[in-house]
Amino acid sequence: MAKTEIEGTATLNGQPGIIENLLQLLFPERCLHCRSLLPPASARPLCPKCDSLSLPVGVVCPLCATLGHKNSPQCGCRQSGFPLQGLFALSFYEGRWRTLLHDLKYRGRRALARPLGRWLARELQQQGSFRPQLVVPVPLHCNRERERGFNQSALLAHQAAKELQIPFSGLLVRSRETESQTKISRLERLINVQGAFTCPSKFETGTRILLIDDIFSTGATMKEAAKCLQRRGAFIYGAVVAFNPPRQKS
Ligand SMILES: [Zn+2]
Numbered sequence: 231m232a233k234t235e236i237e238g239t240a241t242l243n244g245q246p247g248i249i250e251n252l253l254q255l256l257f258p259e260r261c262l263h264c265r266s267l268l269p270p271a272s273a274r275p276l277c278p279k280c281d282s283l284s285l286p287v288g289v290v291c292p293l294c295a296t297l298g299h300k301n302s303p304q305c306g307c308r309q310s311g312f313p314l315q316g317l318f319a320l321s322f323y324e325g326r327w328r329t330l331l332h333d334l335k336y337r338g339r340r341a342l343a344r345p346l347g348r349w350l351a352r353e354l355q356q357q358g359s360f361r362p363q364l365v366v367p368v369p370l371h372c373n374r375e376r377e378r379g380f381n382q383s384a385l386l387a388h389q390a391a392k393e394l395q396i397p398f399s400g401l402l403v404r405s406r407e408t409e410s411q412t413k414i415s416r417l418e419r420l421i422n423v424q425g426a427f428t429c430p431s432k433f434e435t436g437t438r439i440l441l442i443d444d445i446f447s448t449g450a451t452m453k454e455a456a457k458c459l460q461r462r463g464a465f466i467y468g469a470v471v472a473f474n475p476p477r478q479k480s
Pocket residue numbers: 261262263264265266276277278279280281
């Protein structure tokens with residue numbers, strides 16, 4: 231088997247071309263919600279008015295869901311052998327962000343994956359604590375993907391790879407069909423996804439992989455997917471559009 235099996239390389243080789251610059255001039259970036267023009271060099275995909283109700287998330291400890299500050303999660307709960315080195319999220323799963331993801335996932339607005347994946351990559355790059363070599367999406371089972379017509383995580387990952395100018399690879403396969411994670415408990419989620427992924431392709435040990443999904447809730451799915459890559463010697467950092475933290479016990 232080939233040493234590295236990477237498909238769909240999205241590297242654009244260098245700076246944006248004349249056409250890309252021209253397109254940006256003709257079609258400047260607009261707020262994903264109200265379509266108003268974004269301020270120049272905006273760091274968010276929603277205009278300040280639409281984004282005022284939601285807080286950016288940034289770095290999160292994937293283990294205890296504590297929000298981090300800049301480069302490191304301030305939770306101190308490091309656990310050796312945990313499959314995810316860190317987690318990055320654009321926003322909380324609420325308000326307009328929730329609507330955007332519903333539009334993408336359930337209402338088939340695939341075009342939203344482009345700006346969302348791009349913004350995710352941009353913010354991750356700005357935050358700068360992880361320099362991935364490869365972007366891998368959390369896969370759907372082939373039956374589910376056929377039903378929906380696409381895998382939203384793969385669309386997001388494609389765009390992120392393009393923005394980061396590194397290759398995209400569908401390294402993971404969801405080999406077992408699982409129940410939807412949305413209506414079951416945390417424990418049930420863990421059991422539900424156990425052994426659901428395989429990684430039939432080979433890659434070099436020590437490869438830094440950016441694993442992309444749309445939402446991180448209990449993290450059961452992403453952790454199980456990451457475990458599969460970790461067994462092959464990869465370093466994995468997760469990135470999602472929306473973080474849906476478990477309710478804090480008071
Ligand atoms: Zn707006």
